[in-house]
Amino acid sequence: METLASLGDGFVVAFTLQNLGLALIGCFLGTIMGALPGLGPSNGVAILIPLAFTLGLGPTPALILLTSVYYGAMYGGRISSILLNIPGDEPALMTTLDGYPMARKGQAGEALAISGVASFVGAFLATWGLVFLAPQLVKVALLFGPAEYFALFTLAFATLGGISSTNQAKAAFAAALGLGIAMIGVDGQTGVPRFSFGEVHLYDGIDFLVAIVGLFALSEVLIFLEHRGEATGAEAAKKIEIGRITPSWEMLKYCTPTMLRTSFLGFIAGVLPGAGASLGSFISYSMEKRLVDKEGTFGKGDPRGVAAPEAGNNAAAGGALVPMLALGVPGSGTTAVLLAVLLALNITPGPLLFAQNPDVVWGLIAALFIGNFMLLAMNIPMVGLFTRILLVPPRILMPVVAMVSFVGIYGISGSSFDLLVMVVFGVMGWGLRKLDVPLVPIILGILLGNRMEADLRRALTISDGDWSALVASPLSIGLWAVAVIGFILPIVFGRVVKARMRMARDKAGSTSD
Numbered sequence: 443m444e445t446l447a448s449l450g451d452g453f454v455v456a457f458t459l460q461n462l463g464l465a466l467i468g469c470f471l472g473t474i475m476g477a478l479p480g481l482g483p484s485n486g487v488a489i490l491i492p493l494a495f496t497l498g499l500g501p502t503p504a505l506i507l508l509t510s511v512y513y514g515a516m517y518g519g520r521i522s523s524i525l526l527n528i529p530g531d532e533p534a535l536m537t538t539l540d541g542y543p544m545a546r547k548g549q550a551g552e553a554l555a556i557s558g559v560a561s562f563v564g565a566f567l568a569t570w571g572l573v574f575l576a577p578q579l580v581k582v583a584l585l586f587g588p589a590e591y592f593a594l595f596t597l598a599f600a601t602l603g604g605i606s607s608t609n610q611a612k613a614a615f616a617a618a619l620g621l622g623i624a625m626i627g628v629d630g631q632t633g634v635p636r637f638s639f640g641e642v643h644l645y646d647g648i649d650f651l652v653a654i655v656g657l658f659a660l661s662e663v664l665i666f667l668e669h670r671g672e673a674t675g676a677e678a679a680k681k682i683e684i685g686r687i688t689p690s691w692e693m694l695k696y697c698t699p700t701m702l703r704t705s706f707l708g709f710i711a712g713v714l715p716g717a718g719a720s721l722g723s724f725i726s727y728s729m730e731k732r733l734v735d736k737e738g739t740f741g742k743g744d745p746r747g748v749a750a751p752e753a754g755n756n757a758a759a760g761g762a763l764v765p766m767l768a769l770g771v772p773g774s775g776t777t778a779v780l781l782a783v784l785l786a787l788n789i790t791p792g793p794l795l796f797a798q799n800p801d802v803v804w805g806l807i808a809a810l811f812i813g814n815f816m817l818l819a820m821n822i823p824m825v826g827l828f829t830r831i832l833l834v835p836p837r838i839l840m841p842v843v844a845m846v847s848f849v850g851i852y853g854i855s856g857s858s859f860d861l862l863v864m865v866v867f868g869v870m871g872w873g874l875r876k877l878d879v880p881l882v883p884i885i886l887g888i889l890l891g892n893r894m895e896a897d898l899r900r901a902l903t904i905s906d907g908d909w910s911a912l913v914a915s916p917l918s919i920g921l922w923a924v925a926v927i928g929f930i931l932p933i934v935f936g937r938v939v940k941a942r943m944r945m946a947r948d949k950a951g952s953t954s955d
Contacts, residue, residue: 445577452804455502456812461805464507465813469820472514477522483515483759483776484882488658489843491651491783492850501787501802506809508783512776513565513810516759517817520557520752525550534755536727540740540747547743555689556697556745557752558821562814563701564753568709568760569810575713579768580793588901589912593921595894598771598886600925610929612879620887623648630892631899643859650782650888652851652860656867657881659847664872666840697749700730708754712761726754760810767791767803778885785889
């Protein structure tokens with residue numbers, strides 16, 4: 443009852459004209475960014491961070507705007523997947539397998555509608571999971587000391603690559619690079635500058651918002667400049683007929699068991715650090731195919747093949763917020779970006795968040811419920827509008843992204859030096875993406891590096907320099923064990939999963955020919 447009372451207080455916070463307006467704007471912009479191939483939730487949230495700070499929003503309104511963008515982008519990723527056979531982001535890959543064949547059969551509108559309903563069911567159930575699971579996880583987190591937190595942060599780095607990671611070695615390199623960047627600035631214990639090379643501007647370290655906008659948003663602009671002249675898929679979008687935009691009652695009943703099962707699977711995948719929406723989508727589709735595809739209709743335009751990955755990846759998006767809010771450890775790339783926003787607002791996620799900032803956390807959760815209903819109401823009637831957005835050429839879109847990045851960062855810091863740092867990170871992000879090095883571990887290293895170092899020093903100070911203190915409690919031993927297993931498991935089983943995902947991608951590509 444206490445949890446429901448707190449949620450009620452959250453609705454009081456969320457139900458203001460400003461917060462409702464921000465949720466609506468966030469859902470709309472997020473859907474657009476999710477629909478545009480290549481942007482995705484992480485980039486969408488990163489691009490709008492400067493806007494949130496430039497507008498001078500408080501903690502709760504800023505988080506409502508950005509989490510609405512997050513949920514909206516998860517919804518929007520299905521639009522280009524179904525209409526163009528081009529996933530808006532990696533979690534939407536599995537949606538192409540049955541979504542595009544449905545579109546080819548003249549059922550594009552129904553495919554978009556059933557995916558919208560499945561996204562709503564997955565996100566709605568995951569938000570309830572967040573309501574009840576996060577406060578319980580907080581009680582466990584209160585048992586954590588410095589050694590346990592150091593093991594927990596190590597666990598986050600070890601599992602961040604996930605089973606779908608391209609290369610665990612590259613993920614480890616990216617994490618080490620992020621930790622190295624976090625060390626730039628004045629040492630908090632000795633007061634001695636480190637890796638600043640005599641540059642006064644670096645004494646305060648690297649601003650993680652500058653790093654995030656550079657690595658995600660600006661590198662996207664540079665990728666576009668490199669590949670200018672490539673087809674955008676606009677011609678393909680013109681050829682697809684939307685048709686009926688509301689699914690029949692029989693189709694909804696047919697897909698409902700699929701939505702419920704895959705929402706549970708996706709939520710579990712989201713709660714696990716490093717698994718994220720990509721794995722949630724893949725597991726949901728694979729399990730549902732094995733369970734119900736008795737006639738071999740999956741991959742040929744079965745609506746359950748659209749509902750399964752959409753419910754799974756949206757449930758995983760909600761599940762990833764659980765460890766981020768309760769432990770301060772992001773469960774996905776986008777929640778790593780949201781963690782940076784919380785820290786920039788002087789709010790520390792973790793066990794004390796629910797006690798010290800209940801208005802922020804419960805207002806945010808209430809806004810997620812509101813945003814879900816907004817997205818459901820918005821996505822089905824406005825399908826035609828969102829499909830036209832796919833016709834916007836990148837030569838118009840990318841200059842807007844660059845402008846928002848530069849103006850927003852300068853508005854936050856007022857420093858031209860930060861703009862130069864952002865450009866450096868943009869070029870670095872472009873180079874790392876070409877080498878297929880993941881960017882999220884770099885961000886996580888920048889965010890958690892100083893906290894990791896402080897916890898390590900504190901643990902060693904308490905134990906008088908005894909390193910065995912890091913594995914002195916059953917909790918820390920368990921965390922270290924999970925970290926080792928989480929790092930080794932993808933190396934052992936990752937090839938199988940990646941091979942299957944590659945087959946799915948190839949199959950999706952062949953259906954478009």
